[in-house]
Structure formats: structure tokens, C-alpha cells
Amino acid sequence: MATTNEHLKEAFAGESQANQKYQAFAKQAEKDGFTNIAKLFRTTAEAERIHAEGHLKALDLIATTADNLQSAIDGETYEYEEMYPPMLDQALNDNHKAKTMFKFAVDAEEVHAQIYSKALEAVKAGKDLDVSDFYLCPVCGYIELGSAPEQCPICGAKKKAFVQIA
Amino acid sequence: MATTNEHLKEAFAGESQANQKYQAFAKQAEKDGFTNIAKLFRTTAEAERIHAEGHLKALDLIATTADNLQSAIDGETYEYEEMYPPMLDQALNDNHKAKTMFKFAVDAEEVHAQIYSKALEAVKAGKDLDVSDFYLCPVCGYIELGSAPEQCPICGAKKKAFVQIA
Numbered sequence A, B: 001m002a003t004t005n006e007h008l009k010e011a012f013a014g015e016s017q018a019n020q021k022y023q024a025f026a027k028q029a030e031k032d033g034f035t036n037i038a039k040l041f042r043t044t045a046e047a048e049r050i051h052a053e054g055h056l057k058a059l060d061l062i063a064t065t066a067d068n069l070q071s072a073i074d075g076e077t078y079e080y081e082e083m084y085p086p087m088l089d090q091a092l093n094d095n096h097k098a099k100t101m102f103k104f105a106v107d108a109e110e111v112h113a114q115i116y117s118k119a120l121e122a123v124k125a126g127k128d129l130d131v132s133d134f135y136l137c138p139v140c141g142y143i144e145l146g147s148a149p150e151q152c153p154i155c156g157a158k159k160k161a162f163v164q165i166a
Ligand SMILES: [Fe+2]
Pocket: A015, A018, A047, A048, A051, B105, B109, B141
């Protein structure tokens, strides 16, 4: 029989995915001209985020920032070293459209791990990261510190496409 | 060997959960006084959302709004009828702190399913939902249409706690 800890992991996975689906469904509803239903999807997405956060807290998976950064580095490293490479190989073999985002992700996760490592060094020295501007490529998830690059080194998107998250 | 479709499901699950973790880690970083690291977590959360959305598209899981609503109703129904009840029973038995959010979620998902059903009726009649104000309880995920209730029927939160999502 599953333990409550195993249940929490399953419920966290379910709520996290529902949150993402509803955000995507909201965009589709806007496209289809259903403005109110789009808002309903966004509101319900936020409800699932609340459930996911509650389960994460009950799992005691939110720790100090230093520990959270180490957990983030471990997750990113697993993704770019172990998870994505065989997925990408197979999608290339199949010539499946999944290959595009698998390639973007495997490259972006390595960059994420590097930036989180810098942040962890700062925290270990008792400081915040000394950069406050992060430029995100909305096509592939690449992040650059300080200023946007002329062109995204992963997907080639132009400087003006880059966004900052508040 | 796993198929690319199975890989996409695994990658979507991983990205969705990374997105939620980074959002929670961002809040913790703010609490710990690391403002820039909090922003980095929020930016990386958005990068993972982009990866998750790409995988969802490659899975062909974003359909018409009518089909998306049916998929949402099916997911909510599975959660409140099958997934959460045994989780809640066991957490109550264990007196595990998970019991609180399991109870909130099982009740909220039933309400979500009902509201999505109303939305699906409207779409089937060729219309948008005739409500544009959705009030969300930020404690339990309950949603009320039109105006906020005096008290949340699930968790008891007061009217003034309710929020609207843009
Ligand atoms: Fe939920």
C-alpha cells in the first residue's frame, strides 16, 4: 500500500500538470474567442498551484534557499545529463516533432544548472546574487544574466524577443 | 523501450513539477532576503513552463476548447472520485499534515468539475460562459462565480481573502 508520502508525490505531480494544462487551455480558449472561459482556466490553474504548493509543503520539500538551490542544480543536472539525451536521440530517430523542444530543453537545463551554481556560491558566501536582470528566451528557455544577447545561443531568437520576468 | 510519446509524458511531468518547485523556492528566497535569487527562480520557472507547453503541444493534447473542457472535467472527476478519497483516508489515519490540503483539494475539484461542465454547456450552445467574474479562495482553491461568498464553503476563509485572477 502506498504511504502518505507517496500519495503526496503523486498528488503534487497531478496538480502540477493540471496547472500547466489549464494555462495552455486558457490560451486556446482566447484563440477560440471564449474570453470568460479563458479566465476560468487561468483561475482554476491558480487553484491547482495552491494545491501543488500545499502538497510540496506537506512533503517538507521547501527548505533553506541554499538547500533549494542544491535541489534545483540536482534536478537540472539529471535532466541534461540523463533524462533528455536518450529522449532526444529517439525523437531524432523517429523524426518526431518532439525533437525541437527536447533539444532546446537539454541545452537550456545545462545553462540553468550553471546559473543556479553561481547563485549557490553567492549564498554560501552569505550574499545574494549580484545580478538583478535576467533575460529569458521565450522560445527555448535559455537565460542570460545582465543583458540580452544579440541572438539566443541555443535557438537563434533575436535580442528583441527576450523577456524579463518580474 | 519507451516511445517518444511516453518520453513526452515523462518530460511534461518533470517540467510541470520543476515549474511549481521553482515558484515555491522563489517565495522562500524572498523570505530569506535573496531578492535576486527569487527573481532567478521565477525566471527559470517560466523557462520550465515554456518547455512543458512545448511538450504538451508535441503530445497533441491541446485541442478545441470543447475538447479541452471535457479533458478538464475528466481530470477533475478522476481526482475527486478516485484519486483523493483514499489519500485523504490514509492521511487522516496517519494524522499526517497532508490531510488538510487533501481535504481542501477533494472538495475543490468537485466544484471545478461543476463549473467546467457549465462552461462546456455554453460552448456546446455556441456561446462563451455568461460570467466574467471568478472569485478564488487562496487557501483551498474553491471558486465562486459572480461574487465572493461571505465565507468559503470549503475552508471557512472570509470574503475579503478571495482573489480574482486577471
Ligand atoms: Fe487541484
